[in-house]
Amino acid sequence: MRTIxxxxxxxxxxxxxxxxxxxMIFMVPLIQMLILVFAATYDLKNVDIFLVDKNLSETxxxxxxxxxxxxxxxxxxxxxxxxxxxxxxxxxxxxxxxxIPENFESDLIRDDEVGLQLLVNAIDGxxxxxxxxxxxxxxxxxxxxxxxxxxxxxxxxxxLQIKAKISYWxxxxxxxxxxxxxxxxxxxxxxxxxxxxxxxxxxxKEIGTIEQLNVTPIQKYQFIVGKLIPFLVIALFDLAFxxxxxxxxxxxxxxxxxxxxxxxxxxxLVGVLGLGLFISTVADTQQQVMFVSFFFMMIxxxxxxxxxxVDSMPDWAQTLDRVNPIYYFMKIMRNxxxxxxxxxxxxxxxxxxxxxxxxFLSLSxxxxxxxx
Amino acid sequence: xxxxxxxxETVTETNNKVIQVKNLVKxxxxxxxxxxxxxxxxxxxxxxxxxxxxxxxxxxxxxLCGLSSPTSGEITVGGYDIYKETEKIKKNIGYMSQKxxxxxxxxxxxxxxxxxxxxxxxxxxxxxxxxxxxxxxxxDEVKNKLISSLPLGWKQKLAFSxxxxxxxxxxxLDEPTGGVDPVTRRQFWDLxxxxxxxxxxxxxxxxxxxxxxxxxxxxxxVDGRIDALDTPDKLKKQFNxxxxxxxxxxxxxxxx
Numbered sequence: 001m002r003t004i005x006x007x008x009x010x011x012x013x014x015x016x017x018x019x020x021x022x023x024m025i026f027m028v029p030l031i032q033m034l035i036l037v038f039a040a041t042y043d044l045k046n047v048d049i050f051l052v053d054k055n056l057s058e059t060x061x062x063x064x065x066x067x068x069x070x071x072x073x074x075x076x077x078x079x080x081x082x083x084x085x086x087x088x089x090x091x092x093x094x095x096x097x098x099x100i101p102e103n104f105e106s107d108l109i110r111d112d113e114v115g116l117q118l119l120v121n122a123i124d125g126x127x128x129x130x131x132x133x134x135x136x137x138x139x140x141x142x143x144x145x146x147x148x149x150x151x152x153x154x155x156x157x158x159x160l161q162i163k164a165k166i167s168y169w170x171x172x173x174x175x176x177x178x179x180x181x182x183x184x185x186x187x188x189x190x191x192x193x194x195x196x197x198x199x200x201x202x203x204x205k206e207i208g209t210i211e212q213l214n215v216t217p218i219q220k221y222q223f224i225v226g227k228l229i230p231f232l233v234i235a236l237f238d239l240a241f242x243x244x245x246x247x248x249x250x251x252x253x254x255x256x257x258x259x260x261x262x263x264x265x266x267x268x269l270v271g272v273l274g275l276g277l278f279i280s281t282v283a284d285t286q287q288q289v290m291f292v293s294f295f296f297m298m299i300x301x302x303x304x305x306x307x308x309x310v311d312s313m314p315d316w317a318q319t320l321d322r323v324n325p326i327y328y329f330m331k332i333m334r335n336x337x338x339x340x341x342x343x344x345x346x347x348x349x350x351x352x353x354x355x356x357x358x359x360f361l362s363l364s365x366x367x368x369x370x371x372x
Numbered sequence: 373x374x375x376x377x378x379x380x381e382t383v384t385e386t387n388n389k390v391i392q393v394k395n396l397v398k399x400x401x402x403x404x405x406x407x408x409x410x411x412x413x414x415x416x417x418x419x420x421x422x423x424x425x426x427x428x429x430x431x432x433x434x435x436l437c438g439l440s441s442p443t444s445g446e447i448t449v450g451g452y453d454i455y456k457e458t459e460k461i462k463k464n465i466g467y468m469s470q471k472x473x474x475x476x477x478x479x480x481x482x483x484x485x486x487x488x489x490x491x492x493x494x495x496x497x498x499x500x501x502x503x504x505x506x507x508x509x510x511x512d513e514v515k516n517k518l519i520s521s522l523p524l525g526w527k528q529k530l531a532f533s534x535x536x537x538x539x540x541x542x543x544x545l546d547e548p549t550g551g552v553d554p555v556t557r558r559q560f561w562d563l564x565x566x567x568x569x570x571x572x573x574x575x576x577x578x579x580x581x582x583x584x585x586x587x588x589x590x591x592x593x594v595d596g597r598i599d600a601l602d603t604p605d606k607l608k609k610q611f612n613x614x615x616x617x618x619x620x621x622x623x624x625x626x627x628x
Contacts, residue, residue, distance in 0.1 A: 215465065372441075
């Protein structure tokens with residue numbers, strides 16, 4: 001225990017004397033939280049429509065004005081030339097081509113039904129789907145209006161239908177910032193903790209001081225724990241700092257217990273820092289640590305469910321996520337912060353994080369060699 | 373040659389083998405860095421390990437310190453078996469590596485506090501040792517300065533003293549005077565003599581042949597083998613040489 005305290009004392013002296021460390025600890029969360037949370041939004045705005053209105057009737061103009069009136073769409077350009085419209089889709093200037101056929105109005109009057117062609121740029125599949133559902137919303141409200149106006153309210157007897165009334169729980173205004181902030185914060189503390197921790201250990205290899213430690217009677221677990229704790233403290237500090245920022249900047253409501261959040265945070269960080277240390281016991285240079293950590297980080301983050309819901313991933317991917325610490329922590333962060341989940345709701349996550357933490361920490365202690 | 377030497381020594385000295393190495397072999401893949409080394413080191417002697425770069429000196433020293441494991445051979449250091457009692461060995465040895473190994477971004481005092489703490493010295497003991505050491509090195513004024521601000525010679529002397537902080541039986545020095553000016557080198561050797569006079573065993577590698585003259589006994593390694601092992605005087609006689617430089621050149625030439 002005494003030995004660990006001496007290692008901690010040394011690490012903190014070195015951390016606070018390192019000129020790049022303090023800016024890292026404060027500026028990285030500040031900048032990432034403020035920029036990424038605003039940028040990583042699913043809110044769809046400014047969808048550019050290229051209009052090909054071959055009908056130019058009152059009805060078609062009214063339909064177009066419905067789109068113009070929506071905050072989500074704007075008419076980027078209009079032409080009769082479909083080829084020109086296609087080119088603007090190809091050059092990425094328009095997101096959507098709306099083709100109103102020549103006989104739009106007359107068909108509608110005669111048949112009570114008419115087609116409208118939409119060509120959506122689906123390079124970003126998510127966005128395309130969103131555009132489609134927004135368009136549907138506008139069309140259905142336009143439909144109702146047409147029916148009401150043309151057929152008269154009294155005459156209009158809609159077929160029996162189920163009307164869904166939606167209320168969004170845990171984020172009633174569907175504020176994406178509230179959804180993204182805990183997720184981005186989870187990633188942020190992971191990157192800061194894992195990278196700094198791994199780099200620190202391998203740096204001792206690079207400058208050769210590790211040899212001097214290896215000829216001392218220091219025990220492997222003491223060394224690893226002494227290397228882990230300082231960065232655990234830093235990462236937890238950044239978690240607190242990030243939550244405070246989110247509270248101030250986005251008015252993020254924190255529904256659950258902070259003690260629970262930090263308890264889980266500690267458990268989670270022991271796991272990822274353990275992985276960082278494990279990587280650096282295998283690697284010889286900071287560069288190698290960077291690359292290998294980056295590899296794991298990419299997989300963990302993209303499979304962790306920050307941008308895409310884990311539930312819609314293929315089964316094998318969901319199974320794989322069982323060993324992904326970010327997946328659990330992302331879930332914990334969001335559930336505790338937004339929903340106010342308690343410990344009993346998160347037993348599975350608790351057990352999983354304990355297992356992951358123990359495995360990574362043991363691996364790093366096992367792999368650290370005093371004798372090569 | 374070696375038998376002759378043993379005869380001249382007293383019985384207590386022969387029982388005082390502080391390092392015993394028998395048929396030490398170290399292979400890195402197909403490359404054999406140490407080809408069956410056999411030698412003993414006695415308590416309180418300055419044992420020089422000489423050889424050209426790549427002769428296998430550092431490899432052998434790292435094995436004795438427990439930093440590297442031998443491929444085969446029977447080795448004890450300080451009476452402890454190198455395979456089974458590595459951690460006990462570590463309490464009894466000090467090591468100063470070729471790469472400078474104090475923390476550059478910490479002060480002299482902080483380095484001493486850290487290593488003292490790691491070796492389990494009590495706070496009072498550590499402070500006592502620190503005061504003693506800084507007085508001897510005349511470095512009391514710089515104790516709150518960062519290591520990075522000190523000249524190389526000072527750093528080396530400090531590193532040596534820190535390696536002896538916990539009062540080890542044996543001190544391993546791997547080319548301790550590399551890149552240091554002649555005056556500081558002389559001062560460094562004074563420190564080594566003093567430690568040996570206090571009963572410490574000094575195991576030192578070097579490729580400065582003049583330093584070989586300062587050793588009690590010298591081993592010359594060529595190409596992974598021990599080609600000669602004796603006192604500097606006897607070696608000079610044996611090879612009919614004026615100084616150790618000539619001894620070394622004759623040995624090295626004999627190989628190529």
